[in-house]
Amino acid sequence: MEAIFSGLWALADPMLLLLIVLATLGGILVGALPGLNATNGVALLLPFTITMEPIAAIAVLTTIYCAATFAGAVTAILINTPGTSASATTCLDGYPLAQRGEAGRALGMAAVSSTIGGIISVLCLMAAAPLLAGAAYKFAPPEYFALTVFGLSMLASIGEESSIKSIMSGAFGVLLATVGIDLLTTVERFTFGMNELTEGIGFVPVMIGVFGIAELLAQAGQLGIVRERITLRAIQLPSKADYQKTWKAILRSSGIGTFIGILPAEGATIASMIGYNEAKRWSKTPEEFGKGSIEGIAGSEAANNSATGGAMVPTLALGIPGSPTAAVILAGLMVHGLRPGPTMFTEQSTFVFAIFWSMLLVNVLFFFVGLFGARIFARATLIPLTILWPMVFLFSIVGAYALDQSMIDVWIALIFGVIGYLMRRYGFSVVSLAIGLILGGMLEKRLGQSMVMLDEQWWLIATRPLSLFFLVLTVLALAGPFLLKQLKTLKS
Amino acid sequence: MAVESNVTDSNSSNISRWVIPGLIILFCIVAFYFTTQFDRVPEILKRGIQPSDFPQLILLLLIGLACLLPFEKTQHNRPAIPPSVFISLLLIIAFVLLTHLDFFIALGCFGGLLSFSWGER
Numbered sequence A: 001m002e003a004i005f006s007g008l009w010a011l012a013d014p015m016l017l018l019l020i021v022l023a024t025l026g027g028i029l030v031g032a033l034p035g036l037n038a039t040n041g042v043a044l045l046l047p048f049t050i051t052m053e054p055i056a057a058i059a060v061l062t063t064i065y066c067a068a069t070f071a072g073a074v075t076a077i078l079i080n081t082p083g084t085s086a087s088a089t090t091c092l093d094g095y096p097l098a099q100r101g102e103a104g105r106a107l108g109m110a111a112v113s114s115t116i117g118g119i120i121s122v123l124c125l126m127a128a129a130p131l132l133a134g135a136a137y138k139f140a141p142p143e144y145f146a147l148t149v150f151g152l153s154m155l156a157s158i159g160e161e162s163s164i165k166s167i168m169s170g171a172f173g174v175l176l177a178t179v180g181i182d183l184l185t186t187v188e189r190f191t192f193g194m195n196e197l198t199e200g201i202g203f204v205p206v207m208i209g210v211f212g213i214a215e216l217l218a219q220a221g222q223l224g225i226v227r228e229r230i231t232l233r234a235i236q237l238p239s240k241a242d243y244q245k246t247w248k249a250i251l252r253s254s255g256i257g258t259f260i261g262i263l264p265a266e267g268a269t270i271a272s273m274i275g276y277n278e279a280k281r282w283s284k285t286p287e288e289f290g291k292g293s294i295e296g297i298a299g300s301e302a303a304n305n306s307a308t309g310g311a312m313v314p315t316l317a318l319g320i321p322g323s324p325t326a327a328v329i330l331a332g333l334m335v336h337g338l339r340p341g342p343t344m345f346t347e348q349s350t351f352v353f354a355i356f357w358s359m360l361l362v363n364v365l366f367f368f369v370g371l372f373g374a375r376i377f378a379r380a381t382l383i384p385l386t387i388l389w390p391m392v393f394l395f396s397i398v399g400a401y402a403l404d405q406s407m408i409d410v411w412i413a414l415i416f417g418v419i420g421y422l423m424r425r426y427g428f429s430v431v432s433l434a435i436g437l438i439l440g441g442m443l444e445k446r447l448g449q450s451m452v453m454l455d456e457q458w459w460l461i462a463t464r465p466l467s468l469f470f471l472v473l474t475v476l477a478l479a480g481p482f483l484l485k486q487l488k489t490l491k492s
Numbered sequence B: 001m002a003v004e005s006n007v008t009d010s011n012s013s014n015i016s017r018w019v020i021p022g023l024i025i026l027f028c029i030v031a032f033y034f035t036t037q038f039d040r041v042p043e044i045l046k047r048g049i050q051p052s053d054f055p056q057l058i059l060l061l062l063i064g065l066a067c068l069l070p071f072e073k074t075q076h077n078r079p080a081i082p083p084s085v086f087i088s089l090l091l092i093i094a095f096v097l098l099t100h101l102d103f104f105i106a107l108g109c110f111g112g113l114l115s116f117s118w119g120e121r
Helices: A002-011 A014-032 A038-049 A054-078 A085-099 A103-138 A141-157 A163-176 A203-220 A240-262 A268-282 A294-317 A324-335 A349-382 A385-402 A407-425 A430-453 A458-463 A465-491 B002-036 B053-071 B083-098 B103-117
Strands: none
Touching: A002 A054, A002 A349, A014 A038, A014 A054, A014 A349, A038 A054, A038 A203, A038 A324, A038 A385, A054 A085, A054 A103, A054 A294, A054 A324, A054 A349, A085 A103, A085 A268, A085 A294, A103 A240, A103 A294, A103 A349, A141 A163, A141 A430, A141 A458, A141 A465, A163 A430, A163 A465, A163 B053, A203 A324, A203 A385, A203 A407, A203 A430, A203 B083, A240 A268, A240 A294, A268 A294, A294 A324, A294 A349, A324 A430, A385 A407, A385 B103, A407 A430, A407 B083, A430 A458, A458 A465, B002 B053, B083 B103
């Protein structure tokens, strides 16, 4: 209880509150701009938060995460292009509503359902924190190792094209994490005599490369696409009839989103798809879905925003990212010298609760900003790609350089931009690469510690109940996509 | 035109199905060779595993998975990379070269030229 109030007190700094308000505006702008999303927005801003205090830095990053996830609905409704992939299902009903002249009503419902979903998930997160803190003492290196393996195995389910490619991307990320001096033995690996590589490949330039520069190259291939923009007259709050029709869908999708968000590596995109499908399944008027159903918007938006709170559970409690954006935030935590994991809730409880409070605050903030500022943010969709992306490039490069005033970080960002573009083109997930890079160091360290602890008898890891539990989950996570595919083939 | 398009598709399919896994395996073999050059530490200091063990394990996993790639039922035909992507890549290379002159001049030139090459007038 004391931690809850000390977290709130830590947030009661006028400068920090101002930063959160600015980050909310920035996050909504990022989410409203086609092509930019929460993940690359957070990745681009990460280097500029390095000099901040840890609470301020992580609060800013999580604020952008929450606000950008909500703002994806603006472009989804107005130009039929989801600002973030999590808003893809919002397009299905939002755009038809906008075409009928009800863009304001659609955006109003998106703001209300996003806010309710976000608040519910943060409250769940705050309630779950003491339970997670209790589990902290049961974790030794073998349990951490098995948990990290489980986190990586979840990558099998996030690839857009194939599970194998997704796991390979993750493994490549883990391999990259071995570059530099091995902390256990102080032996140099893959440094090729370059002093700059002795500390390893930095998370931040890689994130800027795979999420910023690679996206620029992807956008270069989409220059011919013309988007028709619907004029937004005025945003309006949902009517009583709308609330009566959607409250069940909002609550159901909030629960679904929180649960999906908690699963490692799964994010708001999957949550919104399931939330939308469930809203349709339980609706009394499923035939309206896809033609401008207000329930469809509620189901999709409540789910994707509640997943942001859920995704912070494994990120903070287990050190395993709950979504692609959470992976970048996890990198931010590590850059600030924080150690995400079960002990975080006991050793840094004030920090953890300050982050929860900031997430709660941003969910209230973006409701008002969304309602009163949607018309202004909608104008952001008018910024031509030919101006936007060169600016994003400048921002990315300055960010990479600003880290250590070192050109090596700029080269790393550019190289990984090209690698990221090629990976995306051939169906390899850059999100898996980022998660692999973040978890790779921990994985090796915990394997080494487990080997010392278990007297080099690695198989004893599987004899510990908690480790065994995570290893069984790993097998299920790896076999799941293949079994589901087989099941579908058998059914058809 | 249709024949040309088929040729492109077939090339793209081959690249995706065979060349990419081949390149990955080649990369892994080269990286594996480098791991054999890592210093080894005495038994008393190795703390469970030698410095080369973990990277080698990952490389073997990558090779094993790359061998499975050609047999996966996924999309192998992809549309050709648009010229604007190559132009952007060339501009990035020009940016790298220009940074030797001055970092901020290179940034300004790149921004303007990229915008121009994408059609901004």
